[in-house]
Structure formats: structure tokens, C-alpha cells
Amino acid sequence: MVPPAGEPAGDSSLVFRAGPLLCALHLDEVIETMRPLATHPLAGTPTFVTGICIMRGIPTLVIDVARLLGGAEAEVSRFVAVRTERGPVAFATGDIHGVRSVRTGTAGRHEALLGDAPARLIAAVGTIDAVPVLLLQSMRLVPDEVWAAAAALAVPA
Template sequence: MFQAGPLYCALPLDEVVETMRPLPTRPLAGTPPYVRGLTILRGAPAPVIDVTRLLTGVDGEIVRYVAVRAGRGPIACATGPVLGVRRIEVEPPEGPAALFTGVSRALIAAVGTVGTDPLLLLRSLSAVPHEVWEAAGAPAGVAA
């Protein structure tokens, strides 16, 4: 579980590889605004996704990177503070998450709560465009 700007978010634990301090990141021209660029994770290039920007459209403070398995290789999710591993209760997909459309529907699997705040359970972050994977040097046709 982590913060992304004003939002509380969670990823399925089986998709998380590790968390770390932000690593040096090189920008990539021609990518969506939520793609911060490329970093090197365990010796391999990986796209860096600004989760706050992806979900809210605005930049958030980057405190941690959460490496996840997705698409053609690992992705570094640039997030606010990591709040730990917790068991969370979420509404079924036909609950509040059913209200989301477009990109939000593709990213948000369910909605739960942290105290009195909403918590977004994110789906696998496969929102990295093909061009970013190419720039990262990931072979086409390789899946996680």
C-alpha cells in the first residue's frame, strides 16, 4: 500500500518485486506525461511511471519507487510514501469501481477504504505504451 499524491493505493502483493529509494531517471521524449523516463533496475532498463500523474493528472512528490512485474518486464512506479503490506477489504467490481471509465477502468480493479479515505486497488500496471518498451530495449512479444 502507498500514497500517490492525495490518494491511497494498493497493488496485489504478488506483482510487487521490491521497493526502493528513487533511482536516477533519464527522461524520454515523445512519451505520455505520466512516463518519467527510464531507470536501471537490477541491471536492466525499466520505464518509470509517475502513479500520481497517471491517476490524477498532476505531479506528486516522489518518495519511493515500487518495482512491479508488468508488460514486457519490470516497471518502476514512482510513488509517495510506501505504507506497508496490509490485508485490505475492497468492494466487488460492480461496486464503486464500476463508475470508472476509460483509463481509470483499466487501472482500478476495486475500491476499499483506509479509515475514512478511499483506497484504490490497482490492476497490473500495463499502461506503458509500446514505444516506451521499445526505448527500454524490451524485446517485442515478451510477456510477464
């Protein structure tokens, strides 16, 4: 698909559903997608942290993307394993829509478009075929206190 004249081509991103929202992550942040794994609750964490799973032998935080973005718990059909500065995180998402080009123009980071969503969650608001898509910043999504709670659980007593 060629963008209209004067508009930049979008970056290739993995596009997925998070409740009623369409979201995307840059491909360089994505490790893999998979069926949801068994998740164990993690006390003392925000409601968007559904727990911890064992992914490829590594204790991994599980983040419900719909809740993270301020919505209610949504149906989870896939996990998207993403790279962060402290290790992998599993994003609990809805259906995967594939790798798509997400266009973000100069207004893509406009604060009025983002409403109450913290800047650390959303890099830009883009479009695919005139449908809004939230381009997420996975490396900044997990607060320090959540990593500390996960580390405490992962250390054998």
C-alpha cells in the first residue's frame, strides 16, 4: 500500500486488539506471539499486571494491555512477548491483526489526542485505513515497583 502524496510511509508494526482499541508495537520490540500461558497472580501490583508466567524458562510479567490503557478486562486470546530494558514482558492481548504499516503524521503525538493516557504508554496515535491505532512504547510500560515485586517472587526462599 502506498501512502498518499505528502504523507510518510508508516513503520512496520505488530497490530493487535486490546479490548475495543487497536494497538501496535514496533517490530524491533516484539520477540514473538503465542497462545496465553498459565499465569499466577502477583500480589502488590497494579490491576493491569495479571501476574507472572514462565515463558521459555524465565519468570515473565504479564500485562493486560486493555486494562493498562484504562479499559476494563478484555478477552485475551494471545500473548505478545516484548523486549524491555529489564527483560521480556508478556502483553495479554486480543486477536493479532498481523504486521502492518502504521502511519503517524506530525500530529501523531498531539497531547489532545491522548486524553488522560500517560505519555509513557503511547508513542503516537497513528492510522491504518482511517482507523486510529495506538502505537505503544513497551520499554516504558512497567513501573519500577512492579519489577521489584516480580523479582521478590522469582527468588527462591
